Amino acid sequence: MTWASRAKLFFGLIVVVIIVGILTIVFNQRQSQSASITAFIDAVHYPVGIDYGGTVISSDVKNGDHVTKGETLFTLQSSSLQADLQRGLLKPNTISYSVTEAGVITLTAAVTGTVTGVSTQAGSFVQAGQVLASIDKAGSLFVSAQYTLSPRDYSRIDTGASVDILLPNQTTVAGRVSSIDVTTVQGTAKTTIKIQSDGLIDGAYNDLVKPGTPVSASLTLRNDGIFAGVEDGVTDFLRKIGL
Numbered sequence: 530m531t532w533a534s535r536a537k538l539f540f541g542l543i544v545v546v547i548i549v550g551i552l553t554i555v556f557n558q559r560q561s562q563s564a565s566i567t568a569f570i571d572a573v574h575y576p577v578g579i580d581y582g583g584t585v586i587s588s589d590v591k592n593g594d595h596v597t598k599g600e601t602l603f604t605l606q607s608s609s610l611q612a613d614l615q616r617g618l619l620k621p622n623t624i625s626y627s628v629t630e631a632g633v634i635t636l637t638a639a640v641t642g643t644v645t646g647v648s649t650q651a652g653s654f655v656q657a658g659q660v661l662a663s664i665d666k667a668g669s670l671f672v673s674a675q676y677t678l679s680p681r682d683y684s685r686i687d688t689g690a691s692v693d694i695l696l697p698n699q700t701t702v703a704g705r706v707s708s709i710d711v712t713t714v715q716g717t718a719k720t721t722i723k724i725q726s727d728g729l730i731d732g733a734y735n736d737l738v739k740p741g742t743p744v745s746a747s748l749t750l751r752n753d754g755i756f757a758g759v760e761d762g763v764t765d766f767l768r769k770i771g772l
Contacts, residue, residue, distance in 0.1 A: 561685075561749060561750045561751075561752050562747055562748070562749060562750070563676050563678060563682060563747070563748045563750060564676075564745065564746075564747050564748075565674040565675060565676055565745055565746040565747070565748070566675045566676060566677055567674070567675050567743075568672055568673065568674035568675070568694075568743065568744050568745060568746040569672070569673060569740075569741060569742060569743050569744060570670055570671070570672055570729065570738060570739060570740055570741065570742045570744060571670070571671055571672070571673045571740050571741075572642075572665035572666060572669045572670050572671070572740045573665070573666040573669035574645075574663045574664070574665060574666075575639050575640050575642070575663065575664040575666060576660045576662075576663050577602055577603070577625075577636055577638075577660065577661050577662045577663060577664065578636075578655075578658065578659055578660045578661050579605070579607075579610070579626065579634060579636065579657075579658075580657055580658055581605075581607040581609050581610040581613075581634075581657050582607060582609065582654070582655060582656050582657040582659075583605040583606050583607030583608075583609075583610065583632075583634070583654070583655060584605060584606050584607075584652070584653070584654050584655075585603060585604070585605050585649050585650065585651050585652060585653045585654075585655060585661075586604040586605060586606055586633065586651065587603065587604045587651050588602075588603055588647070588649060588650050588651050589601050589602060589603065589604075590602050590603075590644045590647065590662065591644070591647055592644060592645055592646070592647050593643065593644065593645075594643070594644045595641075595642070595643055595644075595667075596638040596641065596642065596643075596644055596664065597638065597641045598638055598639065598640055598641045599637050599638060600637060600638045601635055601636075601637055602636045602637060602638055602644070602661075602662065603635075603636045603649070603661055603662075604633060604634070604635050604636070605633070605634050605636070605655065606631075606632055606633055606634075607632050607634060608632055609657075610628065610632050610634055611630070611631065611632025612632075614628055614630065614632065615630075625637055625638075625639040636661070638664055639664070640664055640666045640667070641666070641667045642664040642665045642666045642667045642669075643664065643665045643667070643731075643739075644662055644663070644664055645662065645663050645664070645665055645740070646660070646662055646663040647661070647662040648660065648661055648662065649661050649662075665740050667731055668731065670726075670729040670730075670731060670738065670739075670740070671707065671723055671724060671725050671726070671729065672692075672694055672704060672723070672724040672726065672729070672744060672746055673721065673722075673723060673724075674692075674721070674722050674724060674744075674746040674748070675719070675720065675721050675722075676719075676720045676721075676722065676748060677719060677720075678720050680713075682750055683711060683720060685750040685751040686706065686709060686720070686722070686748070686750060686751070687706070687751055688706055688707070688708070688709070689705050689706060690705065690706045690748065690749050690750070690751070691703065691704070691705060691749045692704040692705060692706060692722075692724045692726075692746050692747065692748050692749065693746070693747040693749075694724065694726060694728070694729075694744050694745070694746050695744060695745040695746070695747070696734065696737060696738070696742070696744055697737060697742065697743065697744070698734055698737060700734065702726050702728035702729065703726060703728060704724040704725060704726035704728070704729075704746070705724065705725055705726070706722055706723075706724060706748070707722075707723040707724060707725040708722070708723040709721075709722055709723075710722075710723075722746075722748065724746060
């Protein structure tokens with residue numbers, strides 16, 4: 530073999546090693562990312578209701594209204610509430626309602642936020658414990674995302690891990706893992722992750738950022754080394770063939 534041939538072989542081997550190295554790193558990076566099956570923006574919800582049945586005298590809000598803490602939402606008349614008030618079984622005023630001696634209760638907003646799920650109107654009779662509406666607390670937006678992960682990948686999720694949130698307008702917002710809930714079905718972890726982000730601002734991007742908006746969430750798994758993904762892939766393959 531001539532020196533020229535040896536040199537070509539040597540440099541060819543170097544090129545092959547470099548290509549394999551690059552592909553290994555790319556493969557490992559892909560193994561360090563997990564895309565959500567489903568994901569959507571959500572908020573902390575505060576239900577509005579009472580433990581007494583009665584008639585709605587007035588309904589002062591509708592779906593989509595922005596309310597401030599203490600603002601009037603509904604006014605109801607309840608004879609059973611009046612009886613308990615006379616017995617001293619009910620506080621006349623709290624952060625979320627006020628009551629008169631005539632059994633008229635005024636429900637007020639416990640937090641500042643947006644009204645959703647209004648289920649009644651003036652003149653309607655409501656049952657005890659019925660939820661009349663809900664308030665999405667302002668400044669409480671988060672992403673709820675579901676993933677299908679192997680037990681190995683589940684072990685690589687860290688609280689505070691970074692998440693890329695892709696909005697429908699293709700804008701990417703940085704987030705972080707806040708909490709993790711998992712159920713295992715046939716050896717596969719069905720994982721629901723709560724993702725917090727300072728970039729989720731109520732009404733941003735022409736009101737695109739709001740509860741119910743579908744998004745994509747790419748979760749960053751802990752990096753266990755350059756060759757971890759390759760090693761895991763080989764191990765899984767050997768297990769499948771019984772070795």
